[in-house]
Amino acid sequence: MCLAIPSKIVEINNMMATVDVMGARRQVSLMLLPEEAKVGDYVLVHAGFAIQKVQEDVAQDSLNLLQEVLQKLQDEDAYD
């Protein structure tokens, strides 16, 4: 039930936006968004409302995690 789908904003009209979800167009409310959104932004949509802007920094994050963890294991092994 807590499913939310990342959707691209294609048009904004006051507090309503038209979003594109994998080719389908839907009207969603922007009234719950904590920050202003503009056309081209991705938002998470749950049951007709945008609930957050999506930040596309994940690739970098996971890379950082892997490097950090690998480094930690190597450091530990060096002390063993």
Added chain:
Amino acid sequence: MKQLIELIVEFSNRIGRPVRLMEVCGTHTVAIFRHGIRSVLPEGIELISGPGCPVCVTSVRDVDTAIAIAMEPDTILTTFGDMMRVPGSERNFYEARAEGADIRVVYSPVDALRLASETPEKRVVFFATGFETTSPLIAASVFDAERKGIENFYIYSVHKLVPPALSALLADSEVKVDGFILPGHVSTIIGAVAYEFLASEFGMPSVITGFDPQDILQGILMLLRQIYDGNPKVEIQYTRAVRPEGNKKAVELIYRYFVPSDAYWRGIGMIPDSGLVLRPEYSRFNALSLYDIHVESKPEPRGCSCGEVLRGIKKPTDCPLFGRRCTPEQPVGACMVSSEGSCAAYYKYFNPC
């Protein structure tokens, strides 16, 4: 992905004992099955499902009450589609509809509000189920109803809150968990701040995790790292959708209209301050103030292990009814009804037949 799995194996070896991780959210339960996550994990890591399926934890009495509301004259009951087949004590929503109740499925509470403005001669009640992902939407609809002066829109709130349920689980000596895979979209709203007590009071490793296979593996790796380091904290893996503070605007809107109350979780029991009811000053939107409805509590179906399944004590396959008397076509317990219920997910992906 391969490197992630190798690191998980490495940490699991270094920890050197079995680890039980609970995925709290039903959407995770389904994602874990769909992506075959268990098949790539080392033997020492067990994933167990928790209480995070709103349909599953809605009590028999609440379903009976919603049906009683739907049976009232000049009333339309609107609901999310997943609730339609949840068994009440005598009938589900489909059966009530066949008996003449006007029950309609909506995609969003906005649709229910629109229906109210289009049919002023009827009372339109929205059956408000769901966790913190959903409750701000309902609050927004009440806000809209107020603003537009729509006077025939009501809600019956059985909303539930995730953090008090986690507290209740950890206070239960039967529940054995080494870490929580915390829900992604509930946390989009409430943020990491809402779970700080898990680390500070219970020393429980916790990671807010996304729903892609890579997210889930990464969440598991972060949990193993916390367990290995003996440094429990609340981390966010799902950074693209979750901010540490959550969505304050949405949380403020929830508490503008709602106040926490004790709530009965199907299969688990009463959990203090784990539900949301409308504030007294907004009781004109409360369906329970409109109708004089008293529904007796009825026991859970006999033999159903939903309660143990929702607390991660039993696996669905340990239930004597699973796959025999209880199937998605003929569900006995709520965990088999929702596609996000543990029993339904096990049945779909593990069907022994």
